[in-house]
Amino acid sequence: LNEKALIEACKRMDRRAQKQLYDQFAPAMLGICRRYLRDLGAAEDALQEGFFKILTRLDSYTGEGSFAGWMRRVMVNECLMQLRQRNLLRFPETMPQISDEAQDNRILNQLSAVEILSLLDEMPPGYRAVFNLYVIEGFKHREIADLLDISINTSKSQLVLARQKMEMLLKTRLGIHNGEL
């Protein structure tokens, strides 16, 4: 079945099609959930709940944009909801140093996915969420502010703090002193 036929079959609640869709996308979606949620069990719970929403609300997919992108967004929303339910998303109003805003992703691009994930695991959930949303998913600060119910400035400051934390973790891990990174 091609993607369109698969979606149509899933809308008819055809269990075999649903399983096919799950088998096709679940590993990538669990990868996304795991980036937001440190605990694999919690990530699997988010995957299950996210897939349930995908399979029961397929009618809300209008066909605009890629289907994988739509699923990805549902999963990200589910992960954020889980974090919110566990009261893990806290964003203290801290003003970071402006000089750190210029940092780019060149160092991160040199790291493997496993290395990035292990760095993310060491970050607090709030930083982790903003970093994931902005740097990896490519959301704008306005979208992040809407998703997390925070101000645009808070989103920006959280990103700077998250980058600082990431830099510090990298330095510690690589044994690099200040100024060398």
Add this chain to the structure above:
Amino acid sequence: MSTETNLQSKIFEIQPAERVWQKLEQQLEAHEKQNRVLPLRHKWRWAAAAACLLALAAAWFNSYTDEKPGFSSGLYAPPKNLEELPLSAEGSHCGVCCLSLRMRHTLPEYYQQPRQKNT
């Protein structure tokens, strides 16, 4: 290629445990059971049958009330002249209003007619 795209391409995949699908399947089954509805054509059939029954019931009720006044007509349509009704006639359907008049005849004489006020 943007840095974001580079990073997105690094997203690794994790194979979920088999139990995740099993739990999801159970969740889907429960959802389907909850939302199971009759197909539309069956709905129309049920609606048509209900309408027929309703029409039959209305026709029967009307015919019954035309021939002999029933409970409802006794309640809501009292005879104009209560005193002229055949109070002792067997099988007469005089309703609630004349039942009260009949009661007067079964009571002691004192209560049979309202007492005239002493002037």
